[in-house]
Amino acid sequence: MKGITLTALALALATSTHATTLKWAGTTDPQTMDPHAVISAPVLGFLNNVYEGLVRRGKDMAIEPALASSWEPIGNGEGWRFNLRKGVTFHDGATFNADDVVFSYLRASSEAADTKGWFAPISEVKKVDDYTVDFFTKAPNPIFPDSIANWMIMDEEWSKSVGATVPSKEEGNAATLQTNGTGVYALKKRQPGLETTLTRHNDWWGEDVGNITEATFTPIKNPATAVAALLAGNVDMINPVPIQDAARLEQNSQVKVHKGIEARVIMLGFAQQAEVLKYGADKGKANPFLNVKVREAVAKAISVPAILRTIMRGNAEPASQLVSPAMRGFSEAYAERPSFDVKGAKSLLAEAGYPNGFSFGLKCPNDRYLNDEAVCQAVTSMLAKVGIKAELDAMPVRTYWPELRKDNFDMYLLGWSPGTFDHEHPVRFLASTPNSEKKLGSWNFGDYSNARIDELLPMIQSEIDDTKRQAMLDEVTGIYQSEHAYVPLYIQPLVWGTGKNVTLVQRPDNFFILRWASVN
């Protein structure tokens, strides 16, 4: 009798653990398995399946409890207290507790860690008991829990035993190739640049999980190869689908195309301090972009709907400000973008003293954003219609950033995805006067500067009251919008392709969260 029950049980187990595998492909291999070494979307997106943070982002990007079951402010903005989840185990079986949080804080804020910037507002981290940790901030910091959704917790004992106490980007260490997280999937096999296999962690604490038991990621750099692999059924999911192939794939009954909107805003920036133009026929003459009317004329001369219709094939949405409406702190009051108005642009140029236009240089990447070069070509021809002639110089991103850092541009294209999913992020990086000591404006290549924005930023950062905070963000938006500091163009689309039997959730940060995917 006992024998029979055991056999039945074994059978039941065998069927319930029936393996469902998913193979997926993306353009870039995560360069490391160390969650603190590099802040890059391929790394953080991949590791979100393996490691977990105190908080995590849900399907709508709102933060929700993960390894912390709850959190509350300490005192009057002195910091945040996190109450940790009990009964969580790492993939190697070790128990998760407050020591791991403190260790992960020290590790992620160490000099060698890319993530150290996330902890700049922190003055001290204190373990209260085994399942309570206090984070004290230098100033009140309302968005701190939001800002650490990608901060992943590592096991203290494991990290120490394999000699990976701090991340090492240049030399690599054990944590570059191995993992020990608490996430839904554990790393089974890692071959850098070739193939990475994940397998289900059966002791995971949560419930919201699909049916995939094993998943293999292959980086496929060549988009045509990736599309062919999907059509041939050799992979179950590819990200991205080239925009120009999306319509063709939609006709195919074997595959599904999933479309969404990313967090990334594509915009044009200007040289805001340079006295003279650096490129084009008018090289050496006074820089017209110093005049706000000229910048406004550029905004009016570009037909964003036309760009979206032709180049993005209807897959993107126009942008009015430095963040998309899905982000926290989006300014509803300034959701209108300048309308396409050739006449208006021409008269603005005439008022600014350029009735016959001028010629300048436009820098653009050709492998960074979806169809970036084509967008710049469209911008060039639209600007030509109001008499300003852009000399387009498109280049791979590996030479693009150094050029921008050297101020070698009159106008440039930039995409920005706020790491914290908050409007404060682009204000800090793009709209603040560059100040390396305070780590402000580090991507503000054009040196846009407004004293009032600089004054408001620290106030926004420490304002606890949401209404007051939003009022200040609205003011900032109003300023940079009326000064046309940037010309926001559109929000980049997300286009993924899968086999017809795959269901998944597309999150605006372009992370593929495996536990939300199922193969039927």
Add this chain to the structure above:
Amino acid sequence: MFNYILKRVAQSGLVLLVVGLVAFSMFRFVGDPIDNMLGQERTVEDVERLRTELGLDLPFIVQYGRFLGDAVQGNFGVSYRQGRPVSDIIIERAPATLELAVVSAFLAISIGIILGVFTAIRRDGWLASVIMTTSLIGVSLPTFLIGIVLIYIFSVDLGWLPSFGRGEVVQVGFWSTGFLTKSGWLALILPAITLGLYQMTLIMRLVRSEMLEVLRQDYVRFARARGLSERVVHFRHALKNTLVPVITVTGLQLGSIIAFAIITESVFQWPGLGLLFINAIQFVDIPVMAAYLMLISVMFVTINLVVDLLYVFIDPRLREGGL
């Protein structure tokens, strides 16, 4: 004779040095690795600090000197991208490229010679003209296009062969081989054809013209006059004499098969050295680029050196002259 060999070896060493120098002088134009290594939150100071740490602020000639100094000790540095020793990565990737190259070379040589002989013997036949015309495709179409077309026919439409990758591999010591599994062989077919097609047409055309030349020779006429069968004339006498230049050329071509595997590997996501190099360019992974370029030039220089030395044994004038 000894002097000659010494001189050739010294010349080869010089060629290697110059290749390295040219490579290092060009890395600056490939781009800046720093932005790929630091995230969005980096400051300008972080950029400068890392640049100094990696020695990228030094003149290229100094960087080259450091590379050479380490390389002669067998140390090719650590990949900027993967944070692992370059030599480990290269050893890991080399089997994929070498297996692909060997199979493509085998296909190119065997099919190339068969078709070459056939088109030479039946030079006026309709089939020979068809082969000659279609062989133009092999020479004129870019590898990338051939690869994609093959994928669409055999993987997407017919579903016979995998569209990318190497299939299942078996680890034999440090060597990962695809020769021991069925999926490994299936995965090899399309990339091998794509990579070998150009060489195959080249060999075919070479064999054909050499063969036609040989068939006009007096000794062939004598052989025929003696009443030998066409088979013996073609295969024992004519083909043998055709093969001498063919072997020289194919030897040199083997090097270019490995070097030109880059495009084929990227179309088929074939996990070899070519793909490694393409990715290294994208991320400006200078240690990987440098090691790969040196490896390829060592290979070419060695092949040339061996060919040159073989001439010494074949050509008595070189020996006696003591050049």
